Amino acid sequence: MEDLDDEYKNYWETTMFFQNQELEFDSWPLEEAFSGSGESSSPDGAATSPVTSKNVASERKRREKLNQRLFALRSVVPNISKLDKASVIRDSINYLQDLIDQEKKLEAEIRELESRSMLLDNPTRDYDCINNFAGNQQQDLSCINAMRSKKSRQMDYNTFGSSITRVHNHSLIEVLEANEEEKSTVETKIQTAIAAYNDPNCFINF
Amino acid sequence: MEDLDDEYKNYWETTMFFQNQELEFDSWPLEEAFSGSGESSSPDGAATSPVTSKNVASERKRREKLNQRLFALRSVVPNISKLDKASVIRDSINYLQDLIDQEKKLEAEIRELESRSMLLDNPTRDYDCINNFAGNQQQDLSCINAMRSKKSRQMDYNTFGSSITRVHNHSLIEVLEANEEEKSTVETKIQTAIAAYNDPNCFINF
DNA sequence: ATTGACACGTGAATC
DNA sequence: TGATTCACGTGTCAA
Numbered sequence: 364m365e366d367l368d369d370e371y372k373n374y375w376e377t378t379m380f381f382q383n384q385e386l387e388f389d390s391w392p393l394e395e396a397f398s399g400s401g402e403s404s405s406p407d408g409a410a411t412s413p414v415t416s417k418n419v420a421s422e423r424k425r426r427e428k429l430n431q432r433l434f435a436l437r438s439v440v441p442n443i444s445k446l447d448k449a450s451v452i453r454d455s456i457n458y459l460q461d462l463i464d465q466e467k468k469l470e471a472e473i474r475e476l477e478s479r480s481m482l483l484d485n486p487t488r489d490y491d492c493i494n495n496f497a498g499n500q501q502q503d504l505s506c507i508n509a510m511r512s513k514k515s516r517q518m519d520y521n522t523f524g525s526s527i528t529r530v531h532n533h534s535l536i537e538v539l540e541a542n543e544e545e546k547s548t549v550e551t552k553i554q555t556a557i558a559a560y561n562d563p564n565c566f567i568n569f
Numbered sequence: 570m571e572d573l574d575d576e577y578k579n580y581w582e583t584t585m586f587f588q589n590q591e592l593e594f595d596s597w598p599l600e601e602a603f604s605g606s607g608e609s610s611s612p613d614g615a616a617t618s619p620v621t622s623k624n625v626a627s628e629r630k631r632r633e634k635l636n637q638r639l640f641a642l643r644s645v646v647p648n649i650s651k652l653d654k655a656s657v658i659r660d661s662i663n664y665l666q667d668l669i670d671q672e673k674k675l676e677a678e679i680r681e682l683e684s685r686s687m688l689l690d691n692p693t694r695d696y697d698c699i700n701n702f703a704g705n706q707q708q709d710l711s712c713i714n715a716m717r718s719k720k721s722r723q724m725d726y727n728t729f730g731s732s733i734t735r736v737h738n739h740s741l742i743e744v745l746e747a748n749e750e751e752k753s754t755v756e757t758k759i760q761t762a763i764a765a766y767n768d769p770n771c772f773i774n775f
Numbered sequence: 776a777t778t779g780a781c782a783c784g785t786g787a788a789t790c
Numbered sequence: 791t792g793a794t795t796c797a798c799g800t801g802t803c804a805a
Contacts, residue, residue: 452638
């Protein structure tokens with residue numbers, strides 16, 4: 364009995380692979396079958412019912428599976444601080460969130476790069492805007508009004524809005540995560556962005 | 570005894586929050602202290618040593634912590650097939666690997682986009698256009714303002730994006746503390762802002 | 776000596 | 791029904 368505990372300890376604490384573990388368990392069904400078929404008595408003299416022994420085996424298998432999964436998780440996540448079960452899960456969560464954040468960053472960067480290359484592909488709109496601006500040189504509101512025609516504005520809104528909705532569409536995780544401080548921060552940033560967009564002098568696509 | 574088991578079952582199977590759980594456990598140390606201080610005897614008549622009761626409490630706490638972590642993990646990973654412990658870890662591993670793969674993909678895409686824009690884009694082109702225009706219209710300050718606006722807007726965009734990513738850069742505790750009410754509040758405010766922004770008749774500042 | 780982490784067996788509950 | 795999952799208490803080992 365103590366041997367098994369020891370083996371489990373080693374299994375968990377070291378980087379031993381599952382084959383060893385399964386080998387360990389390959390040697391177990393012997394005693395298990397013996398105890399299951401023969402109604403063997405436990406050391407204290409009480410008889411073990413067959414359903415109980417079944418349950419024992421099942422439970423042992425369940426524990427093994429869970430440890431297996433946990434070990435696999437540990438092998439996927441880098442920089443595990445402690446080999447503790449709870450610590451493994453904790454580090455996994457942190458790593459997962461880091462990954463999600465980085466993915467969002469990369470997606471934003473891709474969007475920006477794509478839009479920039481879009482600008483390069485057909486820059487007529489920019490030139491139109493500048494020409495229009497040059498035509499109405501008196502710097503009155505006409506240029507601004509032209510720039511803020513419903514069409515262009517709607518288009519810009521779509522780009523802007525889709526990015527927003529995508530942000531808080533992301534599997535409702537970040538919604539769960541928002542606390543008071545961050546909420547206000549987000550709001551401030553959104554208002555800043557909207558104000559910048561509202562700026563008449565801003566004629567660049569989002 | 571069965572009550573606790575029941576509560577644990579509910580705790581795990583449902584989306585019950587940890588406050589309830591902690592409430593559950595706030596009521597537990599009573600019996601625990603009773604058993605710890607009084608050397609109470611177990612039903613079979615054997616005396617329970619204080620070190621044993623300590624061990625029991627410690628073990629209970631450990632189990633609670635592990636379940637907490639597992640629950641948090643479950644809240645982070647979308648599309649959990651089964652609420653089983655092992656299944657949760659399994660789905661987490663799959664999701665993690667998907668994320669890693671996608672991250673590599675995105676990085677490759679970014680690399681390609683950057684190299685393509687490097688090839689096609691001479692970096693001064695954007696500003697050349699505006700600078701030439703500004704040079705021709707030497708007195709036109711609005712163009713310079715526009716340029717500055719572009720730059721500042723881009724800064725805002727970047728800040729905005731980073732703030733978004735910072736929203737879900739949280740610790741585990743914040744996930745546990747989040748509730749439905751905050752979720753709907755944030756979402757409503759964002760929707761309201763976007764709707765108002767979308768209104769073509771709305772020219773007021775946000 | 777104390778603490779923390781583990782595997783184990785067991786009874787209950789859910790499907 | 792039987793199989794599966796769970797929380798629990800306990801003994802053991804290591805730091």
